[in-house]
Amino acid sequence: MRADVHYPTDPETGRPAVGPFPVLLSITPYGKKAPPPAAQIGGGATRYLIRRGYIEVMADVRGTGVSGGSFEMLGVEQVTDGVDLVNWAAKLPNSNGRVGMFGISYLAINQLLTAAAVGPDSPLKAIFPVMAANDFYRDVVTMGGVPHMRTVRAYGAVYSLLNVVNPALEFAKRGSHDRPRAGGLAAVRQRGRDQRTYFRTMTADAAQGGDTAFDGPFWDTMRASDVLPKIVENDIAVFLVGGWHDAFQRGAPLNYTALQNAYAGRPPNAPMEPGQPVSDKFQLMMGPWYHVSDLDGLHLHAIQLRWFDRWLKDADDAAVSGPPLRFQPIGNSHWFHTREYPFPEATPTRLYLAEGGGLLTEAAAERSEAPLRYTARGPMSGRSLEQWSLGMGSFMVSQTGRQIRYDLDHSRMQREALTYTTPEYRTAQLIAGPITLTLFATANTAETLWVAYLDDVSPEGVSRPVTQGALLGSHRALDPEATWYLPDGTVLRPQHLSTRAAAQPVVPGELTRYDLDIFPTAALIEPGHRLRLTLTTYDFPHLVPTKPARAALAGGLYQVSQGGESPSSLLIPLADPVAFSADGSRDST
Secondary structure, three states: OEEEEEEEOOOOOEOOOOEEEEEEEEOOOOOOOOOHHHHHHHOOOOOOHHHHOOOOEEEEEEOOOOOOOOOOOOOOHHHHHHOOOHHHHHHOEEEEEEEEEOOOEEHHHHHHHHHHHOOOOOEEEEEEEOOOOEEEEEEHEEEOOOOOOOHHHHHHHHHHHHHHHHHHHHOOOHHHOOOOOOHHHHHHHHHHHHHHHHHHHHHHHHHOOHHHOOOOHHHHHHOOOOOOOOHOOOEEEEEEEEOOOOOOOOHHHHHHHHHHHHHOOOOOOOOOOOOOOOOOOEEEEEEOOOOOOOOOOOOOHHHHHHHHHHHHHOHHHHHOOOOEEEEOEOOOOOEEEOOOOOOOOOOOEEEEOOOOEEEOOOOOOEEEEEEEOOOOOOOOHHHHHHHOOOOHHHHHHOOOOOOOOOOOOOOOOOOEEEEEEEOOOOOOOOEEEEEEEEEEEEEEOOOOOOEEEEEEEEOOOOOEEEEEEEEEEHOEEOOOOOOOOOOOOEEEEEOEOOOOOOOOOOOOOOEEOOOOOEEEEEEEEOOOOOEEEEEEEOOOOOOOOOHHHHHHHHEEEEEEEEEOOOOEEEEEEOOOOOOOOOOOOOOOO
């Protein structure tokens, strides 16, 4: 393992500052000296924190950068390496013996897995994961069992490139005497080839409908959801940051929920209960951000400093104050504060799909059917494309002082689709939390594909994309232990088993129920605006069914049930914005 260690210095003399100091550790697979924009997701020193009294350690993941060994994405050995690095960092010269971890994306997931593995009484006391997954398979590899392997394949290509270019740049800055003993550049190039083979093998297997297209052992080591209670047992403070446009949009609220539930002695996979005990050791901040983002100018390092000063320096006056859950919705710059997720301030509201111009109504109408034909391709969704390219386009433009918007109009996605729209809202409405679309439909094929978009429609008719979800029909079986239900049995947040054993072919001609997990969000709907559900069968180019699924989908014609005894409906959490008070109390005044 190769690591860079950065020490605070005396600004007057330039010599090492008098300590001891806590240590902040990051473990990156992108190259510890990665230049921008790769540095945005892990690379380079954080001078803001070092200058304020922290030793920083940036290490290359096993088999990446200039570290030796073989790469396996978030594998068991990487977790062991993380534990070893924590213990090593705590004993560095001038260390006070306390360690924190921070970083974004892969580095964030690594933090959760390491924090769960260190055991009690570890030097690791606090972490700050930004944009971390909860369940890699469900958060980013698939959406409702539909692979988006083009995203994974593109990530693997960029990742492999960084792991050749960045070490080469690092070697160029060194003398030959300081090059790694494990073969230098030749070994690095070989590791780059090994990584490309790793990702190509994985994506090719998924595309052919192999084991990686289903949930199973391959994805088990990447599932933070399974180990989050261990972090609570290990008494490690966690500050989570997530984005409503992030690739891990689904996962961040679930990570927070699991940590607070474990603290309260409740099942980690359950929804939180209103009024349950919460700890300020586990916090979440969400905003309308993509994976790679400047967070709309938010001074994230200043928040990190307060968090680490509190838990690594015992500075009580540095604590991040207020309720432990704060979020900024899409379409508004106001911060909302609460304690539990799903948000008790938001009421799950059922809206029925109805005919007559495609309406979302509060009461189910008489039964009717709406035809929807399977279409493999259609217009590209700008918001979706930017989300699953990790926000790199908007981030690069933001560095020039300009801004690009991918959420201005979604109308083109409504071609060859079914649309359902509410009447205008007379007062502001806040969508906040998990969303479920329950469809009843028949099909003439043994497989179905459903893609749903939720838009905010302005009085001028402009559709602004808010969130989306998808489901491959054969993956419709629900996981009873992870699905969230209301007391009356209503599905509040579906989670599908998505294993090969649980896959169920659709019976042609049989009325079948599908519960789509529309990824959770927070969005402010202004007076005079409407909500629109767009139901289609594609999200080009990001959702690509497997080869066997495409064959089974060909020629599909679906009939969506509207009203009657099996009414299709949307369950959406709606709140009066004033219900979220500044201190997170239940007093809406």
